[in-house]
Amino acid sequence: MTEPTNPLAIANPKMSARDVKVFYGAKQAIKGVSIDVDMDNVTAFIGPSGCGKSTFLRTLNRMNDTVASARVEGTITLDGEDIYSPSMDVVQLRARVGMVFQKPNPFPKSIYENIAYGPRIHGLAHAKADLDVVVEKSLRRAGLWDEVKDRLHDSGTALSGGQQQRLCIGRAIAVEPEVILMDEPCSALDPIATAKIEELIHELRGRYAIVIVTHNMQQAARVSQRTAFFHLGDLVEYGVTGDIFTNPTQERTKDYITGRYG
């Protein structure tokens, strides 16, 4: 089944994976994926459930380290630096490659503290005034400032689902990452909240390299400029979003997009 695919050649990739294989114990979840991600485009990962989208996404900031059984082979670089080399400090890597999860997961603290936590542990702001600035900036970028500016000290968990997810995006932004990974960020949200997040992704594009996993092809089409289609641990096809949806080169991609399975 595994045909070699030609990943988009990108001149100056922000992150780049080469022949990445991921195993959970004996089970192989990713079977040799090579892909480049750049700053200017939003990259979407699509594919049927269980094909390894999340797994691959999590190798990009080494969140898979937390799964005891997971093992990664191949190389992944961030600005040319191998993120799996022993000299790489994982904690700092994750500050540079932020992540937003499927289910909004604000800390059970105030909105302010949610945003301020990252800058604090990374020493990005010391004085209260500095922190205030960072919090406001991050919430503004996450499109949440106007809705919450009067209740910064309410609990983050008291917000609606969509607001929570934007809070999480704001929290990721606050540590000034270079890359933001989003794993089905809208799947727990209603259509209106989804639209807001999509809008937000548009605005963030260019400032950060953004990778988004989605099972909603319309969404991929709406927010991304590059799309990668995964199937059973393979990267089947990777290309400009418009091309993938209108003119897939692989049979499997076509079947998936036309709804034959998934």
Next chain:
Amino acid sequence: MTEPTNPLAIANPKMSARDVKVFYGAKQAIKGVSIDVDMDNVTAFIGPSGCGKSTFLRTLNRMNDTVASARVEGTITLDGEDIYSPSMDVVQLRARVGMVFQKPNPFPKSIYENIAYGPRIHGLAHAKADLDVVVEKSLRRAGLWDEVKDRLHDSGTALSGGQQQRLCIGRAIAVEPEVILMDEPCSALDPIATAKIEELIHELRGRYAIVIVTHNMQQAARVSQRTAFFHLGDLVEYGVTGDIFTNPTQERTKDYITGRYG
């Protein structure tokens, strides 16, 4: 948002709901739904997640009684008899209005015992021989007999998902209900198992009044003759399945069917 809708007028309905409202504590989940269900047609309930499909379905055999906070207003009749009247015996009602759940839930007993459970508690069969007959008949109707006849005493939980779901349908059939309610019976199944269940529904049609909840519009189109579209606790539109999918009268129905939201 709530426009009055005109439910299909059915001459001699099996079950009939009039202005049914359901509350969970203070929260209203169903906002006054009137609908008739008849013997000859399969009725499908569709609508976005959380719109109240399951809630309404469970009012039809008073399974909502088990939720302490739930409260039902309005009238629901079965063969003209009010099922919420104090004289109605819930236990007998549920024997007449069977239910199949989203996730197959066979009892952790043998296949035989799973089917025999209902007839036994209702005293429909006493002698072992009678029971054997009932079990075979029910399994045959559920399209499972040939697959399990040699291992009736294996555990019901050892079957595949699709087989388990057919076992649950067989279990419901075994007490000779008049109505069968199915809440997303295929959502946990693979396509092949789904196809088998859909086929089974075709075969059961006419013998029982069947109501099926699904979030898969293609499925609704395939198995049902009547479709009801729910949204935010309202019954937005109810009609012949073909009409609903090709020619919805309501804006909201159209938006949903064309994938604007959901």
Next chain:
Amino acid sequence: DQSGSGGAGQTRDQIRAVGSSTVYPFATAAAELFVQGNPGMKSPIIESTGTGGGMKLFCAGVGAQHPDIANASRRMKKSEFDMCATNGVKDIIEVQVGVDGLAFAEAKNGPDYKLTPKIVYEALAANPYGKGPNKAQTWKDVDPTMPAIAISVFGPPSTSGTRDSLAELILEKGCQSDPAMKELKEKNEDEYKATCTRVREDGKYVDSGENDNLIVQKLGANPNAVGVFGYSFLEENRDSLKDIPINGVEASYETVSTGQYPGARPLYIYVKKAHIAAIPGLQGFLNAFAANWSPDGALTKRGMVAAPDDVRKASAETVKALTVLDGSQLK
């Protein structure tokens, strides 16, 4: 405060006594009297470990971490003395502080038993006179003058010193009513012991644990039963119990203290001479004992029976002169 580490300079400003549960109430009373007479001193610590357990702790060595006194409801054994010596506890002062009566009692509304050591022996021995297992079911089976009531005796458990006394003071005496047994004693000490002191285990004799209050309760509930326990318990519960005469002698303070009532045994305390100089108040504690063990003293009010005059005199002398025990007298 028990301070000190590193070997040198350990001390303790609280007296520690361990040992017999029978002596425990009298030792605690003495401790209280000692504190009342010596305000400012900390109260001695009296631990109820049983005589044997106490000896083990007592003989473990000299020093602040070892107790100063062992209370005993029997005399120290030779083996224990030797063990003490091995561990450097060489000079031991033995003081007999009083006598404990072994009382036989029944409920107020009981059948008025009259017992002799011989009857008791024949009723309770596992193997009377070595003639095979005891088959007696009722007292009448033992002696025709007794009522036909099922034998049921609540007594001290085999782990207690009180039980030793029962064996020594009553059972052996009853056993020796058969001259053959006296001979056996000469010939085969072990067999004699087994024959004369072993108690039946078929439920007629009930090991009643350490809690003597329970025995009192049980007698109240079961008027036909006989209870065997310390005299002090009988004294305290005269309102619900009455004594059973042995050989026609009633148990009273006088008969017990003079030894007329057969169940009487000496109570001792053993003191390390080396500790007298080192532990503040130890001498004072001994004095408190001596000052209160007379027939009208506070200890006897607690239920202890005073020792005969000559014994008391000798003991008082020992306390004063701190005479050391000669191990060769022990068995």
Next chain:
Amino acid sequence: MRKRIARRYASERRFKFAGLFAVALSGAFLAFLLFTMMGNGLRGFTRTEIALQIDFPASPLLLDPANITDAALANANLPMVTGQVARQALGADADELLSPTAWISIRDAIKADPAILGRTVTISVPASTTIDLAAKHEGAPEAEAAVERLRKAGLLTTGFNWSFLTASDGTDPTQVGIWGAFKGSLLTMLVTLALSFPVGVATALYLEEYAPKAWWTDIIEVSINNLAAVPSIIFGLLGLSIFLNFLHLPRSAALIGGMTLALMTMPVIVIAGRNAIKSVPPSIRDAALGIGASPVQVVFHHVLPLALPGILTGTIIGMARALGETAPLLMIGMRAFIATPPAGISDPATVLPVQIFLWSDEVSKGFVEKTSAAIIVLLAFLLAMNGLAIYLRNKFETRW
């Protein structure tokens, strides 16, 4: 069919009733237990006193009013004088009426105000156990008669016995108190808490958050689960052979008791702690890791604070169990008469449950109500702790 339904409903009702019956019976047993203890024990909090009039100038006291010291009081012949005064006032049987340590009340009165030596005063002294019990309608007929006589003379008062809360062990039931045992319990619990809480929480954190899956972590896990179920008396044997016989730590001390109980409590805290930590949703950890918190930061900034109520609940329950524990302490020398309350953790001490055990074995009948009274104190203490645990659990119960 109808009949069948009726039968099924009848069986339903029977079953439900059986459940109700079980709950009620269990509850009734608890109520009966508490009621019995209260019935016996509340009397233990009161004491009967007899008013004694003493004409100090006329009494043969060997006391110089200018020199009232403890030593002087000890040698002042107070017991004898008290006896004489009592016999004059109450008749020949006064010795039976007064507690043998009645003179201590007089001593304390003199100590409090030496000026009374110059005049005639009336001092309330404790009655003897027999009188005390008779005054509470538990005594023998003769004693009841004596009580009647004293009452008529207006000499008898029965009031709250403060000294039960402030005194320590003793031999006279009218004079004993639980303060020493209470303090011993307190010190023991302090040691237990100081040892088991940090170790328990650290272990729970390690096992739940960091432990790699390896044979030795399995061993740790198995040991902990097992320790939580090892009978307490085995911990007593451990304390006896390791702490006393091997390490030669001070016998009967709160320190040893606390250490032994800590070993027993630690696994309870670990297990409760692990459950509390487990119930912190993984998404919180992901969130923190995802913005670059280190594993230690994740735990100390997020997981631990969120798990703390659960851990505290488990700790309180474990401590409550330790507080009521007796058996292991019998093995390590705490079954002792200790009349001086411990000043520190290395002083000989006893604890409330052991005190109860000791008193239940006392000869004097006056101790029956004291035992029950001590039980009430212990139960009140435990109820307070359990109540706190339940309160914490309800207050912080979170559904994620």
Next chain:
Amino acid sequence: MTGPALFLLLAGLGAIAWVSARARALRLQTVARETGRRDAVHSLPGYHGWYVALWTLAPAVLFLAVWANIAPGLVTQAVLADPAAQSLPMDDFSRSAILGEARSIATGAQAGAFNPLAQGLVEPYRAAISKYGVAGAVLAIVLAFAGGAYAFTRVRPDFRARTRVERLVMATLLIASLLAIVTTVGIVASLLWESFRFFSMVNPLDFLFGTKWSPQSAAMGYGNEDAFGAVPLFWGTIFIGAIIAMVVAIPLGLMSAIYLTQYAKPVVRKWMKPTLEMLAGVPTVVYGYFAALTIAPALRDFAVMIGIHGASSESALAAGLVMGVMIIPFVSSMADDSIAAVPQSMRDGSLAMGATTSETIRKVLIPAALPGVVGGVLLAVSRAIGETMIVVMAAGLAANLTLNPFASVTTVTTQIVQLLTGDQEFDSAKTLAAFALGLVLFVVTLLLNIVALRVVKKYREAYE
């Protein structure tokens, strides 16, 4: 220098180390951040502070711990060298007692001297203590400075102070969890050695399978044969803990759990559950007292009334009954958990078939929850057979092999207490038998628990 003062001084040094290292790191990092890349700065300044503070304090504290152990010896030597010590008695104990007293006075722990000789030694003691105290303090402070200085030189923007500090935290956590193993080893060691000695006197087979337990034989020197057959004890333990107690606890616990989870209104449940849990919170000594003084006499009267002969007031029934009540909450909470763990869908499935609640419970929920319930019961049994105070106070000492619940039986734990607190010659087989019994008890509860946990775990997995 006194302890508290030194402690304060060190704490102060630590604080200074923390503050200055943090300030230095902050300064260096601000510079580095302006010039370099973001990963030129590794740890927060606070971590540098902790790193240096730890280096300042740890060596000094470790040294003081060692010093505290050797200094008293040095002090004593110095005092003994003093002329005033010449008059000390030769015998070891009085000598060390006097020295100890002198020290107590010197340190102010004690006011007056009991032994006149001690007074003379107070001054030498005071001198020696202060001499060695000062020496220790100076050394500790020097160490603190050395450690602090070394660590301070390592403060650099890219120095991974956080990693170092966190490694220490992890090590602490690991050591804490190893304590569980140490405890287990301690238990096994303390039981094994003494049991071994016991088994060298008594044949293990006789012990495990002998049907006659006659401690008087061994206690009173009738010899060891036939004296240590522990079967009657095992039977008594099982009779009380695993049979009578369970006959009380299982139905009451199970039905309570069912009623409270399936039928009771939430308010009732909210109040009744903690109320029933109180049954497990009542100290066992209270149960023992209650069983011995209230239940046992009542039962005996009852037995006599219905004409049972040989009814003992230390009946197995009294102890078992009370123990059963104590165990109710264990059974009910385990049953509660296991019933709650049966997926709601099972319950729905049955109700939707037209089953009544009780049919659903009896035919679906309980069979499905059975393994969990069994596991819970096993845990309760292991708790019951290890229970001590109730049986010590309310069960008898007679080692009977009987089925009569009104008769007296004895249990393993009762005998352990008896054997260790009775009037025994030490080192007799009798005292050692307590440890052998303890070992058996340990092994049995261990096995019960392993089995129970297995059962429960397996069953949990089945639904996950």
